[in-house]
Amino acid sequence: MTNPTQKILVADDEPLYLRTTGDLLRKAGYACVCVSNATEAMRRLREESFDLVLSDLSMPGNFKLELLHDQRNHRPTVPIVVITGVPTLPSAIESIRLGITDYLLKPVKFEDLLACVRRVLASAENKSTRPPVPVRGRDELETLFPHMIGKSEPMLELFEIIDRVAPTDTNVLITGESGTGKEIVASTIHSHSHRSDGKFQVIDCTAVPESLFESMLFGHKRGSFTGAVGEAEGLLKQCDGGTAFIDELGELPVALQAKLLRAVQEQTFIPVGSHTPVTVDTRFVCATNRDLEMEVAAGRFRQDLYYRLGVIHIEMPPLRNRGNDILLLADALLDSLRPPNSAVEGFSDDAREALLQYDWPGNIRELRNLIERALTLAPGPLVTTADLPGKVHSSSASGSHFSVLREHVSSLDASPSPTATLPAALSNASREEAMEAAEYQYLVGLMEIHAGNVSEAARQAGLSRQGLHKLLKKHDINAAQFRS
Numbered sequence: 001m002t003n004p005t006q007k008i009l010v011a012d013d014e015p016l017y018l019r020t021t022g023d024l025l026r027k028a029g030y031a032c033v034c035v036s037n038a039t040e041a042m043r044r045l046r047e048e049s050f051d052l053v054l055s056d057l058s059m060p061g062n063f064k065l066e067l068l069h070d071q072r073n074h075r076p077t078v079p080i081v082v083i084t085g086v087p088t089l090p091s092a093i094e095s096i097r098l099g100i101t102d103y104l105l106k107p108v109k110f111e112d113l114l115a116c117v118r119r120v121l122a123s124a125e126n127k128s129t130r131p132p133v134p135v136r137g138r139d140e141l142e143t144l145f146p147h148m149i150g151k152s153e154p155m156l157e158l159f160e161i162i163d164r165v166a167p168t169d170t171n172v173l174i175t176g177e178s179g180t181g182k183e184i185v186a187s188t189i190h191s192h193s194h195r196s197d198g199k200f201q202v203i204d205c206t207a208v209p210e211s212l213f214e215s216m217l218f219g220h221k222r223g224s225f226t227g228a229v230g231e232a233e234g235l236l237k238q239c240d241g242g243t244a245f246i247d248e249l250g251e252l253p254v255a256l257q258a259k260l261l262r263a264v265q266e267q268t269f270i271p272v273g274s275h276t277p278v279t280v281d282t283r284f285v286c287a288t289n290r291d292l293e294m295e296v297a298a299g300r301f302r303q304d305l306y307y308r309l310g311v312i313h314i315e316m317p318p319l320r321n322r323g324n325d326i327l328l329l330a331d332a333l334l335d336s337l338r339p340p341n342s343a344v345e346g347f348s349d350d351a352r353e354a355l356l357q358y359d360w361p362g363n364i365r366e367l368r369n370l371i372e373r374a375l376t377l378a379p380g381p382l383v384t385t386a387d388l389p390g391k392v393h394s395s396s397a398s399g400s401h402f403s404v405l406r407e408h409v410s411s412l413d414a415s416p417s418p419t420a421t422l423p424a425a426l427s428n429a430s431r432e433e434a435m436e437a438a439e440y441q442y443l444v445g446l447m448e449i450h451a452g453n454v455s456e457a458a459r460q461a462g463l464s465r466q467g468l469h470k471l472l473k474k475h476d477i478n479a480a481q482f483r484s
């Protein structure tokens, strides 16, 4: 039921759109004020109270800037649904400060607009019964999420975003290199949300064959396809009331993107072989290490889905940009991974320096693996550079053998002659380093041949898509960069 006191400000510089939207919303029972420029929109916002703003932020006058300015004057944020023909995603902090709750792309169907308005207003009503998120100082931010280690500026900014975004129902897109902590951020958002009693459901787009993905996500009726011996509830239904974490979103096949869009937009879907829609109440948090904007530009990822899922866009800082957090993480991981009978107590000064100098292409996952390895090698009491892989300790001295080797093999022709000789400087490389560099070269060549198509490349390599993804991740190779 529409609450007749709910008041919407519609701000847009297209007269026809403005008039029809206003008329339709009034018919749907909302009080509606329509304005065609930023100055008028700000004047109305300052003088009256609204429950929702529907606006293309890029109309005459800088509405975005004025809203941010008002925020600094501590005015309460009204939820904003951005309706635009030329979208750009603001940073996470900017989205939060502006109060952006959703994106709709023009032309927008009125039923979609209405569904969105209802959802946002219902969620804003819930929100008003929740205590506001206080502004936190540095000390408080540092201790807010004890399982997430970090005191560097990029990490404190991340903690502030998580703190502000967790209590809302806004969809979140987390991007960043492999191993930077995207999943841990997603689960922290869930555990600090009002959905924490519901399930945090991980849905990995690379883990399921394309043909089974739809039934895995939405469920199926008995007999709907060969092998569907019973009825199955999909993963989305299982996290009704909770959070769906869609990992490796960039790998989601195009055919399924439209179906996911409907589920995200309307919170309903139809199980395979059924005719009856299922309704859920699920928040979507997604992650990818692909450049989704590039995927959208290349036509491989739906623009509407990208905007719908990325209302808040968090970019994870790579470990190499987190300064002394590297050492905080190394100490904490050593503590948590050390077996009870281990004689190892810490790192030598040289080893600490080497950890700081290395560029960590595999980020925290790589650091964790390195510490596990060092714990088995180091006689104790200190882990020294001798217990670290060559690529780590040599990066602080003469440059890593591995990276030099990797550079060398990358500069070779795509099909190098078997007699190609390695430079004398590389004769120091260990067998392990040489094998890694060869594997890297093979993967780069494979990606070039198949123009970044992981399924085709996996077929040639005799690997599963998932297996190939793991290898690409290990070498920090982004398949998207090979697509034209």
Ligand SMILES: Nc1ncnc2c1ncn2[C@@H]1O[C@H](COP(=O)(O)OP(=O)(O)OP(=O)(O)O)[C@@H](O)[C@H]1O
Pocket: 147, 148, 149, 150, 177, 178, 179, 180, 181, 182, 183, 184, 185, 287, 289, 329, 364, 365, 368, 473
């Ligand atoms: N700030 C942190 N403090 C402590 N541990 C962390 C932190 N960030 C990540 N980790 C740990 O590092 C490992 C990798 O993190 P996670 O799986 O969240 O990365 P990811 O970005 O999702 O990786 P991928 O893209 O490969 O799926 C996990 O074991 C996680 O618990």
